[in-house]
Amino acid sequence: MSEKPVHAPLIQFPVVDDELVVGGIPLRQLAAQIGQTPFYAYDREAITRRVRELRETLPDGISLHYAIKANPMPAVVGHLTTLVDGLDVASLGEMRVALDSGMPAGEISFAGPGKGDPELRGAIAAGITLNLESSGELERAIRIGETIGVRPKVAVRVNPDFELKSSGMKMSGGPKPFGIDAELVPAVLRRIGESGVHFRGFHIFSGSQNLRPESLIEAQNATFQLAYRLAEDAPAALEMLNIGGGFGIPYFPGEQRLDLSSVSENLQRCLGECRAHLGDVEVMTELGRYLVAEAGVYVCEVVDKKVSRGQTYLVTNGGLHHHLAASGNFGQIIRKNYPVVTAHRVNDAPRELVNVVGPLCTPLDLLADRMELGQADVGDLIVVLQSGAYGYTASPHQFLGHPQPLQVLV
Numbered sequence: 001m002s003e004k005p006v007h008a009p010l011i012q013f014p015v016v017d018d019e020l021v022v023g024g025i026p027l028r029q030l031a032a033q034i035g036q037t038p039f040y041a042y043d044r045e046a047i048t049r050r051v052r053e054l055r056e057t058l059p060d061g062i063s064l065h066y067a068i069k070a071n072p073m074p075a076v077v078g079h080l081t082t083l084v085d086g087l088d089v090a091s092l093g094e095m096r097v098a099l100d101s102g103m104p105a106g107e108i109s110f111a112g113p114g115k116g117d118p119e120l121r122g123a124i125a126a127g128i129t130l131n132l133e134s135s136g137e138l139e140r141a142i143r144i145g146e147t148i149g150v151r152p153k154v155a156v157r158v159n160p161d162f163e164l165k166s167s168g169m170k171m172s173g174g175p176k177p178f179g180i181d182a183e184l185v186p187a188v189l190r191r192i193g194e195s196g197v198h199f200r201g202f203h204i205f206s207g208s209q210n211l212r213p214e215s216l217i218e219a220q221n222a223t224f225q226l227a228y229r230l231a232e233d234a235p236a237a238l239e240m241l242n243i244g245g246g247f248g249i250p251y252f253p254g255e256q257r258l259d260l261s262s263v264s265e266n267l268q269r270c271l272g273e274c275r276a277h278l279g280d281v282e283v284m285t286e287l288g289r290y291l292v293a294e295a296g297v298y299v300c301e302v303v304d305k306k307v308s309r310g311q312t313y314l315v316t317n318g319g320l321h322h323h324l325a326a327s328g329n330f331g332q333i334i335r336k337n338y339p340v341v342t343a344h345r346v347n348d349a350p351r352e353l354v355n356v357v358g359p360l361c362t363p364l365d366l367l368a369d370r371m372e373l374g375q376a377d378v379g380d381l382i383v384v385l386q387s388g389a390y391g392y393t394a395s396p397h398q399f400l401g402h403p404q405p406l407q408v409l410v
């Protein structure tokens with residue numbers, strides 16, 4: 001027999017009569033209400049709970065921003081707007097979603113390399129803070145600001161001289177397309193000062209999907225130290241310091257939930273020290289997946305069940321075209337199974353070793369590789385957990401031309 005992958009306690013939802021309940025509705029009933037599969041469902045209450053718990057854990061003095069690329073569904077962003085202090089966007093499209101959500105422009109920041117002139121113009125006109133990724137971007141922002149008669153608000157995104165260790169995705173240290181190399185920042189600050197744009201502070205984001213408190217603490221400490229050093233050359237007092245985030249969630253067998261208590265204690269200490277160095281500055285953390293990933297499920301339906309040379313295949317109407325990350329093709333080096341369950345046979349029912357695949361003509365279209373699931377037959381629903389972030393919008397929907405999944409916030 002092949003190994004039985006054991007996942008960390010990942011189910012964030014109630015299980016009633018062995019059926020998963022999302023948004024207060026048993027999953028098969030929810031599917032009937034939606035009227036089609038596949039779909040993504042995001043649990044409003046689970047998002048609220050996550051933010052509340054995080055606020056209780058983190059020190060009071062820290063603001064919480066949501067990086068909407070994790071899940072830009074307008075209903076989700078609208079809900080989070082009522083819970084967090086600001087939004088971070090990375091494109092004109094995300095900027096529109098953020099502004100439409102009702103979040104004040106003054107609490108929205110825009111990071112991302114390669115901002116085009118239309119994006120810079122839109123952000124400057126709206127009063128959104130640009131997290132500058134290069135000196136060229138600063139020059140274009142200055143010119144656009146003059147042309148449209150609005151003073152750009154800018155923060156400098158720094159590519160630090162350290163990296164976030166054990167990060168799922170490293171976004172700093174060494175040569176990177178993100179941010180301005182720390183050693184080049186003083187010159188950029190001088191230019192900001194002489195150009196008269198509105199300087200707001202620094203954005204130092206060093207990585208993503210980290211489950212190790214020690215690494216997060218090390219990166220936080222280095223981030224604050226770097227900010228103090230760079231602030232010496234700042235043209236004005238810092239209004240804000242965005243220290244990034246990088247809090248991960250457990251996806252794969254053996255991964256444990258991130259314990260934030262030590263991270264939070266350290267942050268408390270850093271905040272005190274920060275007041276001494278930088279005075280009354282707003283310190284913010286920006287999180288994407290940590291706020292939404294565990295609140296979402298992807299649900300597809302078994303269309304065919306077949307046995308091939310001793311292995312059982314559940315062929316579903318969902319797959320990598322809807323959920324690239326769960327297929328293992330979005331940032332994974334060695335493919336591992338996302339947590340998957342049969343919707344109405346979560347824990348108790350007779351179990352079966354199966355492969356869950358999609359309808360695409362490629363062996364990459366795999367949602368579960370030899371997993372033991374509650375027995376499922378044609379017409380039953382298969383659920384991929386941990387799917388509230390980097391799911392719907394991070395997948396190639398057009399590939400093979402199957403219908404798009406729906407998204408609901410319940």
Ligand SMILES: *Cc1c(COP(=O)(O)O)cnc(C)c1O
Binds near residue numbers: 088
């Ligand atoms: C992607 C990204 C985030 C969000 O990362 P998560 O792992 O989803 O928390 C935050 N900030 C920036 C600048 C990003 O590029």
